Amino acid sequence: MVEKINSYTRQYNYNTINSVTNSVKPKMVNTPVFKPSFTASGVLLTPQTGNIELRTTLSGKEEKEKYTTILSHLDKTGRKVTENLLKTGVLLNSNSNDNSTVLDNLYKIVTEPRAEGLNASTMLKDTIATIAYPYLITQQFGDIPAEYRDNVVKANTEGKTNLFEIQQATHDINVTHSGTCVAASTEFKLAKQMPAEFARFAQELSSPKLSVDKKIGLKNLADETLNAIWLLNAFEVPYESKDFDSAVLKFAPDKNAILRAQIQTTNKDPYERTPLDVLMQSTFMQVGSQQSYNTLTDKRAGKFNQNDKGLIEFEKTFTESVVFDKNILSVTYQTVDENARLIGYETDLGTMKRHLIDALNEGETVIIGYTQTDSNNIIVNGHEITIVDYKTDSRGKVTFICNDTDDNIPRAIEYSEDYLLPKIHHAALPQHIVENDLNIVPNWIEGIDVYKQMKNAA
Numbered sequence: 175m176v177e178k179i180n181s182y183t184r185q186y187n188y189n190t191i192n193s194v195t196n197s198v199k200p201k202m203v204n205t206p207v208f209k210p211s212f213t214a215s216g217v218l219l220t221p222q223t224g225n226i227e228l229r230t231t232l233s234g235k236e237e238k239e240k241y242t243t244i245l246s247h248l249d250k251t252g253r254k255v256t257e258n259l260l261k262t263g264v265l266l267n268s269n270s271n272d273n274s275t276v277l278d279n280l281y282k283i284v285t286e287p288r289a290e291g292l293n294a295s296t297m298l299k300d301t302i303a304t305i306a307y308p309y310l311i312t313q314q315f316g317d318i319p320a321e322y323r324d325n326v327v328k329a330n331t332e333g334k335t336n337l338f339e340i341q342q343a344t345h346d347i348n349v350t351h352s353g354t355c356v357a358a359s360t361e362f363k364l365a366k367q368m369p370a371e372f373a374r375f376a377q378e379l380s381s382p383k384l385s386v387d388k389k390i391g392l393k394n395l396a397d398e399t400l401n402a403i404w405l406l407n408a409f410e411v412p413y414e415s416k417d418f419d420s421a422v423l424k425f426a427p428d429k430n431a432i433l434r435a436q437i438q439t440t441n442k443d444p445y446e447r448t449p450l451d452v453l454m455q456s457t458f459m460q461v462g463s464q465q466s467y468n469t470l471t472d473k474r475a476g477k478f479n480q481n482d483k484g485l486i487e488f489e490k491t492f493t494e495s496v497v498f499d500k501n502i503l504s505v506t507y508q509t510v511d512e513n514a515r516l517i518g519y520e521t522d523l524g525t526m527k528r529h530l531i532d533a534l535n536e537g538e539t540v541i542i543g544y545t546q547t548d549s550n551n552i553i554v555n556g557h558e559i560t561i562v563d564y565k566t567d568s569r570g571k572v573t574f575i576c577n578d579t580d581d582n583i584p585r586a587i588e589y590s591e592d593y594l595l596p597k598i599h600h601a602a603l604p605q606h607i608v609e610n611d612l613n614i615v616p617n618w619i620e621g622i623d624v625y626k627q628m629k630n631a632a
Contacts, residue, residue, distance in 0.1 A: 560577045
């Protein structure tokens with residue numbers, strides 16, 4: 175059963191966070207009913223870990239002053255959560271693109287201006303809560319209150335003169351089901367594995383500039399610089415490259431995201447996205463959709479996907495690679511024919527299970543895309559979830575411990591291997607784990623092939 179809402183953040187119970195973060199693993203619940211978020215073109219992700227020095231003691235006057243300032247903006251339960259982040263080494267974690275700590279970025283949130291309509295205290299509490307317990311992340315949009323509706327309609331009908339287009343644009347703002355499971359899963363992974371980078375994103379995306387710069391290694395996109403540059407140009411991500419080894423990318427939410435974030439700041443209901451969720455998910459959708467996403471409608475355009483919801487596997491892989499600055503391998507396990515019929519697997523389920531367990535044993539969390547088929551084995555839905563751990567019973571059967579951002583259950587969930595493995599379409603895994611079992615197509619080659627197919631179909 176989901177925890178009751180507490181007035182502290184209007185979404186989560188910080189007492190629950192405290193009890194969970196002081197234990198080894200979160201409380202589990204039974205497998206929920208499958209709730210897909212977009213069609214079977216799916217999406218995925220891999221982890222980011224590093225040998226970061228664990229610090230649990232504030233060093234020097236500056237850090238102590240920052241810590242005191244942050245605590246002064248929190249109530250008793252918020253302070254308790256923050257104190258626990260310090261004790262566990264999370265608050266002083268510096269695994270970020272600019273080596274700033276979680277502490278540094280939380281301090282900036284409350285001492286520097288926020289974007290118009292955003293509240294520093296709300297952003298601070300949401301960031302702390304999400305880092306302490308990433309299972310709170312959700313992809314549920316929420317309604318548009320009457321007082322915001324005229325502004326939202328005006329923004330979404332801007333430039334339209336055709337009556338039908340205006341009516342359609344007015345209707346489209348009523349998002350009933352989100353297609354941001356890839357973006358939400360990316361947000362979850364970033365909060366769980368790189369809390370300092372997550373806090374940096376939270377601080378900069380909610381600042382007046384509404385964007386964050388990130389330096390990435392071009393080798394993490396493709397084998398050669400020109401292929402990496404091709405990918406950056408194809409995805410239309412603003413960037414500056416000063417040499418053949420790296421580039422500085424600019425990530426930003428779409429122009430309408432601030433409206434959704436403002437609404438969630440003042441009118442967030444239980445189980446809906448926080449303003450932070452809005453900004454994060456919009457940013458990752460923009461990256462993957464070639465800067466074509468619209469937060470007001472949860473629709474996208476772009477050159478690689480004919481579907482106007484969600485991201486396809488290639489787009490997901492690119493997004494993960496640049497967000498985590500890591501060469502992400504998207505391993506496709508299911509064989510699907512031209513009619514979207516599941517006809518087999520690229521390897522046996524035992525090998526698939528070994529791949530997942532080997533990655534988890536290395537400290538990776540694995541975002542997978544899984545499918546749902548009808549009685550004729552036609553894929554009718556696809557969804558992204560994250561595998562964070564596993565356990566084995568006395569008979570050797572494995573249960574995978576997962577997170578689903580679309581189930582309204584703010585804690586880990588369990589799937590048996592018999593249920594989950596046959597449904598896995600793709601997974602993001604380290605190359606050395608799969609290279610002896612499967613032939614993997616590099617991301618840039620896949621991108622060129624997808625682009626050619628789309629052009630030929632046009």
